Amino acid sequence: MEINKKFNRVDMQVSILTAIIVIISSSCVYFFNYALTYNDMIYTLSERSRHIYKYVEKNLDKDTFIEINSEKDHSKESYKSAKVLLESVKNTTGVMYLYTAKKTKDGSLVYVVDGLDSSRSDFRNAGDLIEKEIWGDLNKALDNNILLPKKIKKTSWGHIFISYFPIHNDVGKVVGVMGIEFEAKHQYNTFRFISIVTPFIALLTCLISALVAVILFKRISNPTYTDFANTDYLTGLKNRNAFEIDMNNLNNSNLKQPISIMSIDLDGLKKINDKFGHQTGDLYIKNASKIIQDVINKKHIVYRVGGDEYIIILKDSCHEEIDSIVNKINLKIIEENATNELNLSMSIGYAVFDENLDNSLFDTYHRADSEMYCNKRKINKND
Structure with missing residues (x-):
């Protein structure tokens, strides 16, 4: 298999x-x-x-x-x-x-x-x-x-x-x-030498060519045409399918490090689509994705799981580090809004896997999602 x-x-x-x-x-x-x-x-x-x-x-x-x-x-x-x-x-x-x-x-x-x-x-x-x-x-x-x-x-x-x-x-x-x-x-x-050595040269060339093909394919093709089954076309981030696969793999492995789930939802995307059109809405999504990617380092994985929904799997991160990530995202949003009239806004929630509270990482995700919606309601109430 x-x-x-x-x-x-x-x-x-x-x-x-x-x-x-x-x-x-x-x-x-x-x-x-x-x-x-x-x-x-x-x-x-x-x-x-x-x-x-x-x-x-x-x-x-x-x-x-x-x-x-x-x-x-x-x-x-x-x-x-x-x-x-x-x-x-x-x-x-x-x-x-x-x-x-x-x-x-x-x-x-x-x-x-x-x-x-x-x-x-x-x-x-x-x-x-x-x-x-x-x-x-x-x-x-x-x-x-x-x-x-x-x-x-x-x-x-x-x-x-x-x-x-x-x-x-x-x-x-x-x-x-x-x-x-x-x-x-x-x-x-001379011809005996050619008949013996040439197949070895051909084999070596074959191996080198195959290796170069793999490297070039990964370096050139994959960044541009990543696996469509697991990639969000608009942002280049991993998609919901990739998120569910990775979550199942993590659940089936022995969790030897703290794992946290961060849930992010864009505020006001529907209004922007209705007011300015879906092209502007796509730009709104791309700007949000760039901010998240700029803040999240490579050891963490970002997924776009819906039109305005993002999930981040954070490995080996404590509450202080995650709070720092949330603050950095909010600061980036303020900087973006100073030069962009789209007035970007995100609701963020997170949860750290707890064996006493969670049977699986999906339970952790639901707790993070609940906190995100709680924060979203606060933003809507203030508006």
């Missing part, structure tokens, strides 16, 4: 709505930007691979795929020219691995020319078997397919962007494959 009440509050609904909007918008921005930048990275690497492929296929000696079968063939001119070409392209373009491969008669896939420096430990000689985890892609390339990946691939030798291209002889027949591998560890780690 308590949870339902909280969710029925407008500020809570605003915060939830704000959080939902932030989550949806953040998710859309995240997925759009992630997809856009990731696809752009893949596209850039693909285009670089295509340009390398076109250049190598145009200048590569295709005889290597026939003449070169083992390490002993490294001395052949076709191997040497192909080796110089691949090393030059690799060093110029920043490729991690650049090599050619072919299928042997027994169906194995072997290296033909490796673009790495022959002094490196990971250099592959002609005829060395290619790692079997990439045989599937190489076979597709040998079937005259260009293989460009849609994502970074994780292999036993790191995160790389691998593309495979068929190499054709002069009559257009596929005689081998060229493998191009770009190191992509940096790109992989």
Whole structure:
């Protein structure tokens, strides 16, 4: 029940709505930007691979795929020219691995020319078997397919962007494959970091936005458009409904402090309405409300419970303090009447909760109301 009440509050609904909007918008921005930048990275690497492929296929000696079968063939001119070409392209373009491969008669896939420096430990000689985890892609390339990946691939030798291209002889027949591998560890780690951190940032933004929405709603919206069910529209004070709710809550709680009720009734409001109209009557009410609010401090609550009736719940106040409040209100009225021809007047009565006299705070209110009417009769008698 308590949870339902909280969710029925407008500020809570605003915060939830704000959080939902932030989550949806953040998710859309995240997925759009992630997809856009990731696809752009893949596209850039693909285009670089295509340009390398076109250049190598145009200048590569295709005889290597026939003449070169083992390490002993490294001395052949076709191997040497192909080796110089691949090393030059690799060093110029920043490729991690650049090599050619072919299928042997027994169906194995072997290296033909490796673009790495022959002094490196990971250099592959002609005829060395290619790692079997990439045989599937190489076979597709040998079937005259260009293989460009849609994502970074994780292999036993790191995160790389691998593309495979068929190499054709002069009559257009596929005689081998060229493998191009770009190191992509940096790109992989960057996008992994984005995918992990962005949801946390979105969540934090969501929480901050919800909190800001609640604060702003309370500071901006609520003072202007306060809860209409519990607020008097004309004066901005609490209304009768709020008074009865608060009184019931106070009655149901343990009264650990003295509580007093003050009843105030405006004198002559009907005459002002009849003589000057309801607009002037509203001004009369507003002036009275301002005087009461100026005197009553924030620990006490003021209610406008009728056209000309006010009730004040005073917490932890003694008779002397309440008498002081009544005197201050009367002085404010005198000051107001000195500059305003409406001749404002109020009848005031109060009572302090007494366990011997009152079964509830409503009894205290009735005693305060009776005193107010007694004082009103005195004013009318004097008039």
